[in-house]
Amino acid sequence: MDKIEPLDRPTAEEYASWFKALADATRIQIVSLLARTARPMSVGEIVDAVHVGQSTVSAHLKVLSEVRFVLVERRGTSAYYEVNKACVSCFPTAADVVMGQPAPEPPTCRPG
Template sequence: MTTATAPAPQPRLGTLSRPSECCDEVRPAALETDAARQHALRFKALADPHRLRILALLAAQDGPLCVCDIEAQFDLSQPTISHHLRVLRESGFVTATRAGLWVYYALHQDGLAVVQDALVTIGASPDR
Protein backbone atom coordinates (compact mmCIF):
# COMPACT_ATOMS: atom_id res chain seq x y z
CA MET A 1 0.00 0.00 0.00
CA THR A 2 1.36 3.41 -0.94
CA THR A 3 0.62 6.60 0.86
CA ALA A 4 0.37 9.89 -0.92
CA THR A 5 2.39 12.74 0.42
CA ALA A 6 1.08 16.27 0.39
CA PRO A 7 2.89 18.65 -1.95
CA ALA A 8 5.33 21.01 -0.33
CA PRO A 9 3.72 24.35 0.48
CA GLN A 10 4.50 27.07 -2.04
CA PRO A 11 5.90 30.37 -0.82
CA ARG A 12 3.39 33.22 -0.84
CA LEU A 13 3.58 35.75 -3.61
CA GLY A 14 5.98 38.52 -2.71
CA THR A 15 8.03 36.42 -0.31
CA LEU A 16 10.40 34.99 -2.89
CA SER A 17 13.78 36.57 -3.08
CA ARG A 18 14.66 37.46 -6.61
CA PRO A 19 17.98 36.67 -8.14
CA SER A 20 19.89 39.90 -8.57
CA GLU A 21 20.98 39.01 -12.08
CA CYS A 22 17.48 38.74 -13.57
CA CYS A 23 15.68 41.93 -12.67
CA ASP A 24 16.20 45.66 -12.63
CA GLU A 25 15.86 47.74 -9.50
CA VAL A 26 12.24 48.77 -8.93
CA ARG A 27 11.79 52.33 -7.73
CA PRO A 28 8.91 53.01 -5.34
CA ALA A 29 5.83 54.76 -6.70
CA ALA A 30 5.74 58.52 -6.27
CA LEU A 31 2.04 58.36 -5.41
CA GLU A 32 0.99 57.32 -1.92
CA THR A 33 -2.22 55.34 -1.40
CA ASP A 34 -4.21 58.19 0.17
CA ALA A 35 -3.23 60.60 -2.59
CA ALA A 36 -4.14 57.98 -5.19
CA ARG A 37 -7.60 57.64 -3.65
CA GLN A 38 -8.09 61.42 -3.71
CA HIS A 39 -7.01 61.65 -7.34
CA ALA A 40 -9.20 58.69 -8.30
CA LEU A 41 -12.25 60.49 -6.92
CA ARG A 42 -11.40 63.56 -8.98
CA PHE A 43 -10.84 61.52 -12.13
CA LYS A 44 -14.10 59.69 -11.49
CA ALA A 45 -15.87 63.06 -11.40
CA LEU A 46 -14.40 63.82 -14.82
CA ALA A 47 -15.36 60.43 -16.25
CA ASP A 48 -18.77 61.61 -17.40
CA PRO A 49 -19.37 63.41 -20.72
CA HIS A 50 -22.06 65.68 -19.24
CA ARG A 51 -19.75 66.84 -16.46
CA LEU A 52 -16.95 67.50 -18.95
CA ARG A 53 -19.36 69.57 -21.05
CA ILE A 54 -20.48 71.50 -17.96
CA LEU A 55 -16.84 72.29 -17.16
CA ALA A 56 -16.24 73.39 -20.76
CA LEU A 57 -19.35 75.59 -20.62
CA LEU A 58 -18.23 77.23 -17.38
CA ALA A 59 -14.70 77.70 -18.74
CA ALA A 60 -16.11 79.59 -21.75
CA GLN A 61 -17.82 82.20 -19.52
CA ASP A 62 -16.55 85.48 -18.14
CA GLY A 63 -18.31 84.85 -14.84
CA PRO A 64 -20.57 82.45 -12.94
CA LEU A 65 -23.64 80.87 -14.51
CA CYS A 66 -27.00 80.27 -12.88
CA VAL A 67 -28.04 76.63 -12.75
CA CYS A 68 -31.03 77.53 -14.97
CA ASP A 69 -28.64 78.85 -17.66
CA ILE A 70 -26.58 75.66 -17.46
CA GLU A 71 -29.72 73.53 -17.68
CA ALA A 72 -30.83 75.39 -20.83
CA GLN A 73 -27.68 74.16 -22.61
CA PHE A 74 -28.42 70.46 -22.02
CA ASP A 75 -31.18 68.00 -22.76
CA LEU A 76 -31.19 66.95 -19.09
CA SER A 77 -33.57 67.64 -16.24
CA GLN A 78 -32.75 70.24 -13.59
CA PRO A 79 -32.27 67.57 -10.88
CA THR A 80 -29.80 65.73 -13.15
CA ILE A 81 -27.87 68.93 -13.85
CA SER A 82 -27.84 69.67 -10.11
CA HIS A 83 -26.49 66.17 -9.43
CA HIS A 84 -23.63 66.67 -11.90
CA LEU A 85 -22.87 70.10 -10.42
CA ARG A 86 -22.83 68.62 -6.91
CA VAL A 87 -20.31 65.97 -8.00
CA LEU A 88 -18.14 68.65 -9.60
CA ARG A 89 -18.42 70.88 -6.53
CA GLU A 90 -17.56 68.07 -4.09
CA SER A 91 -14.56 67.16 -6.26
CA GLY A 92 -13.27 70.73 -6.18
CA PHE A 93 -13.86 71.62 -9.83
CA VAL A 94 -16.57 74.25 -9.39
CA THR A 95 -17.68 76.75 -6.78
CA ALA A 96 -21.28 77.54 -5.91
CA THR A 97 -22.67 80.84 -4.66
CA ARG A 98 -26.27 81.19 -3.54
CA ALA A 99 -28.13 84.42 -4.36
CA GLY A 100 -31.70 84.17 -3.12
CA LEU A 101 -33.36 81.21 -4.81
CA TRP A 102 -30.63 80.76 -7.39
CA VAL A 103 -27.23 79.12 -7.23
CA TYR A 104 -24.44 80.37 -9.48
CA TYR A 105 -21.57 78.12 -10.54
CA ALA A 106 -18.07 78.94 -11.73
CA LEU A 107 -14.87 77.02 -12.30
CA HIS A 108 -12.75 76.67 -9.18
CA GLN A 109 -9.44 78.35 -9.92
CA ASP A 110 -7.33 75.41 -8.73
CA GLY A 111 -9.65 72.53 -9.67
CA LEU A 112 -8.12 71.59 -12.99
CA ALA A 113 -4.58 72.36 -11.80
CA VAL A 114 -4.99 69.58 -9.21
CA VAL A 115 -5.66 67.10 -12.03
CA GLN A 116 -2.64 68.34 -13.95
CA ASP A 117 -0.50 67.92 -10.83
CA ALA A 118 -1.82 64.37 -10.39
CA LEU A 119 -0.87 63.48 -13.95
CA VAL A 120 2.61 64.90 -13.47
CA THR A 121 2.97 62.94 -10.22
CA ILE A 122 2.13 59.63 -11.87
CA GLY A 123 4.46 60.35 -14.75
CA ALA A 124 2.09 61.33 -17.51
CA SER A 125 3.61 64.76 -18.02
CA PRO A 126 4.04 65.78 -21.66
CA ASP A 127 7.79 66.31 -21.25
CA ARG A 128 8.43 62.77 -20.04
Protein backbone atom coordinates in the same frame (compact mmCIF):
# COMPACT_ATOMS: atom_id res chain seq x y z
CA MET B 1 18.88 50.13 -8.87
CA ASP B 2 16.38 52.57 -7.38
CA LYS B 3 13.14 51.09 -6.17
CA ILE B 4 10.17 52.53 -8.04
CA GLU B 5 7.25 53.43 -5.81
CA PRO B 6 3.66 54.13 -6.80
CA LEU B 7 1.91 57.32 -5.82
CA ASP B 8 1.22 57.41 -2.11
CA ARG B 9 -2.29 56.27 -1.19
CA PRO B 10 -3.76 59.67 -0.18
CA THR B 11 -2.59 61.25 -3.45
CA ALA B 12 -3.92 58.33 -5.48
CA GLU B 13 -7.28 58.56 -3.70
CA GLU B 14 -7.50 62.31 -4.35
CA TYR B 15 -6.71 61.87 -8.04
CA ALA B 16 -9.14 58.93 -8.29
CA SER B 17 -11.94 61.12 -6.92
CA TRP B 18 -11.12 63.73 -9.59
CA PHE B 19 -11.13 61.16 -12.40
CA LYS B 20 -14.37 59.65 -11.09
CA ALA B 21 -16.01 63.09 -11.05
CA LEU B 22 -15.00 63.61 -14.68
CA ALA B 23 -16.02 60.12 -15.80
CA ASP B 24 -19.26 61.39 -17.30
CA ALA B 25 -19.72 63.27 -20.57
CA THR B 26 -22.28 65.68 -19.11
CA ARG B 27 -19.95 66.63 -16.26
CA ILE B 28 -17.17 67.24 -18.78
CA GLN B 29 -19.57 69.48 -20.71
CA ILE B 30 -20.49 71.39 -17.55
CA VAL B 31 -16.88 71.97 -16.49
CA SER B 32 -15.97 72.99 -20.04
CA LEU B 33 -18.94 75.38 -20.24
CA LEU B 34 -18.12 77.01 -16.91
CA ALA B 35 -14.42 77.30 -17.76
CA ARG B 36 -15.13 78.82 -21.18
CA THR B 37 -17.85 81.16 -19.93
CA ALA B 38 -15.59 82.38 -17.10
CA ARG B 39 -18.51 83.69 -15.06
CA PRO B 40 -20.98 82.26 -12.56
CA MET B 41 -23.98 80.60 -14.22
CA SER B 42 -27.37 79.58 -12.91
CA VAL B 43 -28.60 76.01 -13.16
CA GLY B 44 -31.11 77.17 -15.76
CA GLU B 45 -28.37 78.58 -17.97
CA ILE B 46 -26.40 75.34 -17.66
CA VAL B 47 -29.50 73.25 -18.45
CA ASP B 48 -30.12 75.32 -21.59
CA ALA B 49 -26.52 74.88 -22.73
CA VAL B 50 -26.08 71.14 -22.13
CA HIS B 51 -29.65 70.09 -23.01
CA VAL B 52 -30.14 67.88 -19.96
CA GLY B 53 -32.89 68.11 -17.36
CA GLN B 54 -32.59 70.36 -14.33
CA SER B 55 -32.49 67.55 -11.76
CA THR B 56 -29.75 65.77 -13.73
CA VAL B 57 -27.67 68.95 -14.02
CA SER B 58 -28.13 69.60 -10.29
CA ALA B 59 -26.93 66.07 -9.48
CA HIS B 60 -23.86 66.54 -11.70
CA LEU B 61 -23.10 69.91 -10.11
CA LYS B 62 -23.22 68.25 -6.69
CA VAL B 63 -20.60 65.68 -7.77
CA LEU B 64 -18.39 68.40 -9.27
CA SER B 65 -18.67 70.61 -6.19
CA GLU B 66 -17.75 67.71 -3.88
CA VAL B 67 -14.32 67.47 -5.55
CA ARG B 68 -14.10 71.27 -5.69
CA PHE B 69 -14.01 71.59 -9.50
CA VAL B 70 -17.08 73.80 -9.21
CA LEU B 71 -17.86 76.48 -6.64
CA VAL B 72 -21.39 77.53 -5.71
CA GLU B 73 -22.48 81.02 -4.71
CA ARG B 74 -25.91 81.49 -3.15
CA ARG B 75 -27.79 84.66 -4.10
CA GLY B 76 -31.07 84.68 -2.25
CA THR B 77 -32.91 81.56 -3.39
CA SER B 78 -30.73 81.12 -6.47
CA ALA B 79 -27.42 79.31 -6.83
CA TYR B 80 -24.71 80.27 -9.29
CA TYR B 81 -21.90 77.94 -10.27
CA GLU B 82 -18.43 78.68 -11.52
CA VAL B 83 -15.33 76.68 -12.25
CA ASN B 84 -12.74 76.59 -9.46
CA LYS B 85 -9.75 77.83 -11.43
CA ALA B 86 -7.31 76.98 -8.63
CA CYS B 87 -8.39 73.36 -8.56
CA VAL B 88 -8.76 72.78 -12.27
CA SER B 89 -5.36 74.30 -12.99
CA CYS B 90 -3.67 71.73 -10.77
CA PHE B 91 -5.50 68.72 -12.18
CA PRO B 92 -2.83 66.32 -13.43
CA THR B 93 -3.28 64.78 -16.81
CA ALA B 94 -3.87 61.06 -16.81
CA ALA B 95 -1.02 60.53 -19.25
CA ASP B 96 1.48 62.34 -17.04
CA VAL B 97 0.63 60.31 -13.97
CA VAL B 98 0.35 56.98 -15.77
CA MET B 99 3.57 57.53 -17.71
CA GLY B 100 5.53 58.28 -14.56
CA GLN B 101 5.98 62.01 -14.92
CA PRO B 102 6.42 63.79 -11.62
CA ALA B 103 2.98 64.29 -10.14
CA PRO B 104 2.26 67.64 -8.56
CA GLU B 105 1.69 67.70 -4.86
CA PRO B 106 -1.97 67.02 -4.15
CA PRO B 107 -3.54 70.44 -3.84
CA THR B 108 -6.03 71.50 -1.29
CA CYS B 109 -8.39 73.00 -3.81
CA ARG B 110 -10.51 75.04 -1.52
CA PRO B 111 -12.62 78.02 -2.48
CA GLY B 112 -11.08 81.39 -1.84
